[in-house]
Amino acid sequence: MHKDGHRTAARAMETLGSPTRGRQLVAALGAPRREPKPYTAEQALALFVNTNLSKSQYQLLRNSAAQQGADSFYPAYNRVRAAKLACLPHPDDETITASRGEVRLQALLDLTAGRLLLLQRDVLETLTESDAAGLVLLCKWGMDGSSDHSRYKQQGLTEDSHMFVTSLVPLRLVTESGTVVWNNATPNSARFCRPLALAFQKETAELTRAERRRVELEESKLNALRAGRYQVGYRIQLTMLDGKAVGALTETASTQSCTMCGATPKQMNQLEEMLRRPTTNTELGMSVLHCWIRIFEALLSISCRLQLQRRIASGADNQEAVKEAMKKVRVRFREELGLRVSEARSGGVGNSNDGNTARRAFQAPEKFSECTGIDKELIIRLHVILQVISCAFPVNTARLTSFCTETAQLYVRLYPWYSMPVTLHRLLIHSAQIYESCILPIGMMSEEAAEVRNKDVRRYRLQHTRKISRELEMTDLLHHLLLTSDPLISCSRAVDSRKRKALLPQAQLLLQEPEAPLGDRQDAAGSSGTRSRSSSSSSSSSSSSSSSEGGGGCGGDVSEQ
Incomplete structure (x- = not known):
């Protein structure tokens, strides 16, 4: 009785802790007890794969369940192996x-x-x-x-x-x-x-x-x-x-030349000529992940040369000045945003600039501008375009073209001494053409x-x-x-259900049907099998931000959270 009294008092206190807790407890006490169901071979295989088990680990798990009286809870490994063979092509x-x-x-x-x-x-x-x-x-x-x-x-x-x-x-x-x-x-x-x-x-x-x-x-x-x-x-x-593969397939002589219009670095700031040039190879899409990284690095490079007002730092004194400027930028990013920028990786392969670093920097345009001295409006506009090409919603190409052209004009007006990097050139000049060449939105083709x-x-x-x-x-x-x-x-596998950040208002205006807040839109047809009557070109396929789950060789990238 003494123990029962304590339990009753504990439940009473728990009920008073929340207005809805009482109803939850009553529902839990009145709910019928669910009988455990054994795993099917396919469910066991999914568990086997999703938890990264080995054969011996699965056998240990099954034997442990058998010792607790659940002999048939996990199917025999031979059944799991048969389900595995159904996932493989014929030899x-x-x-x-x-x-x-x-x-x-x-x-x-x-x-x-x-x-x-x-x-x-x-x-x-x-x-x-x-x-x-x-x-x-x-x-x-x-x-x-x-x-x-x-x-x-x-x-x-x-x-x-x-x-x-x-x-x-x-x-x-x-x-x-x-x-x-x-x-x-x-x-x-x-x-x-x-x-x-x-x-x-x-x-x-x-x-x-x-x-x-x-x-x-x-x-x-x-x-x-x-x-x-x-x-x-x-x-x-x-x-x-990636850019290396696109250059190989198009047989572009220089990595600094555009693979779509052939423009060289000296020509890329001549916007009128760039907009008139014929384009090819747009069907190869745009390397979205690398686009974030390369544009972020381009802005860092401009930042380190603001005092020189020239792209090529010739002479020992100028080169030393650029190195000192980069050190200051790295310190400021570390202090203001907690980001490690342009730091060499252990082993000598690559650096710390990855997709997450770029996304987090663009999400804080004021601090990004303070750390680098780059114009805040340019940072915001580039972030808008990067968000648009990274999402899986249909884009209004006329609005995107106009917005990109205005951004290119702003860049040339602010930094005429720094010829536009090739990745930035592709983003501002060819984004709409690439979008029209893809079978689905660019954000799905990354x-x-x-x-x-x-x-x-x-x-x-x-x-x-x-x-x-x-x-x-x-x-x-x-x-x-x-x-x-x-x-x-x-x-x-469970899809990451954490709430993703909605697109910026300016980015929403570049989409085809921005009649509802994008943060409230649901997937047109998710992997669970929901059926949609919308056309394949206009149905949404992910949340309003990038729907990726991770990054690869460029760093541990995740979706824009």
């Missing part, structure tokens, strides 16, 4: 050697589409016969090289510290009438980034061009998938590229998913591959990348 569709592993494009697309049909079966049942026979899967693909991989004591290769990865990301499954059947709510994360090819090779211009030819040859031979009353066609676009995947490749190679031979290692790595990007498995 005849794979080519694996000691130095390279690849999956046929047709097989990967068919596997992805088939898993999406299984995932969205409830939604698909509501489609008419004509819509069911006219489904189209929209995807982006690209390639990227990475370095600093672990080196193992294995025969067959003398160099395994570099890897060249070709990836594909499904973005949206739509009907010919525009109904969105499935939408990738995180198009710039590694969640759905599927491997097409892996190779122990250093990224070169010739390798990049050869890989493009190989994939485009397979693309020209694609056939639609027929599954019962459903037929799925494919449309893919090469946009997951290269960030491939950058994030580079980290996964390193980790999976270390933790989930057999080191007995190169071929087994490549097999395990390719299969684990396929498994972790399977749509059914990936959709079982």
Whole structure:
């Protein structure tokens, strides 16, 4: 009785602590007890992948549950293995050697589409016969090289510290009438980034061009998938590229020249001529993640040369003055915003300037201006444009063109002595043209998913591959990348539900339909399978800010929170 009295008093105090707590306690006490349900093989596989378990760890977990009387709570590993095989293509569709592993494009697309049909079966049942026979899967693909991989004591290769990865990301499954059947709510994360090819090779211009030819040859031979009353066609676009890859594919002689109009640095401040130039290669998209970083670094470079009023600091005294100015800028960013700017990374590869650093700096324009001496209005306008190209909402290209032109004119008026950097030139002169060339908004076509995947490749190679031979290692790595990007498995993970920052008011005005506050808009068709009647070009696919989950080789980037 004494203990019961204490419990009653504790519950009374808890009830008084909140006006709604009493109702919650009553509801909890009156709710029927839920009986535990055993995991299905697919649910166990999702748990296996999402918690990064090994086979021995899963067996330990299952045995521990059995000791507590829950013998059938976790299915046997053989059942999990069978579910895993359903996520992989047929062995005849794979080519694996000691130095390279690849999956046929047709097989990967068919596997992805088939898993999406299984995932969205409830939604698909509501489609008419004509819509069911006219489904189209929209995807982006690209390639990227990475370095600093672990080196193992294995025969067959003398160099395994570099890897060249070709990836594909499904973005949206739509009907010919525009109904969105499935939408990738995180198009710039590694969640759905599927491997097409892996190779122990250093990224070169010739390798990049050869890989493009190989994939485009397979693309020209694609056939639609027929599954019962459903037929799925494919449309893919090469946009997951960084500046180095774009330069290699366009065979641009200089990294400082524009790959779209051929303008050189000396010409980029001549705005009238730039606006009249013919453009090409806009279908390769815009490297959104690198765009944030490069423009941030360009403003830092201008800041360090404000006293000299010249871009090239010739002479020992001028070079020393630029170094001292950069030191002061780094100190101010550290004190005012807590950011580490332009600091060398350990190992001598890259620096601390990543997507998060750039986004956080642009979110505080006043302090950014105070730290660098850069005009505050220019910082705000650049932030607006970067937000617009990073979001997944449809853009009013006429308004975007006008806004970019005004921003370019402001830049030239403020800093005529510093010729416009090539990334800033592409952003201000070609953004609208790039948008019109993409099958979906630029924010969904970013290269960030491939950058994030580079980290996964390193980790999976270390933790989930057999080191007995190169071929087994490549097999395990390719299969684990396929498994972790399977749509059914990936959709079982919880999407980050933290509230993201809404677009700036000026950015909202550059969108096509800003009739409602963007922070209140819901996904048109999220990965849970909500059906939307809006067209594929106008339905939103993510929150109002960038929908990515992480960054890759450029640093640990996350969505704009």
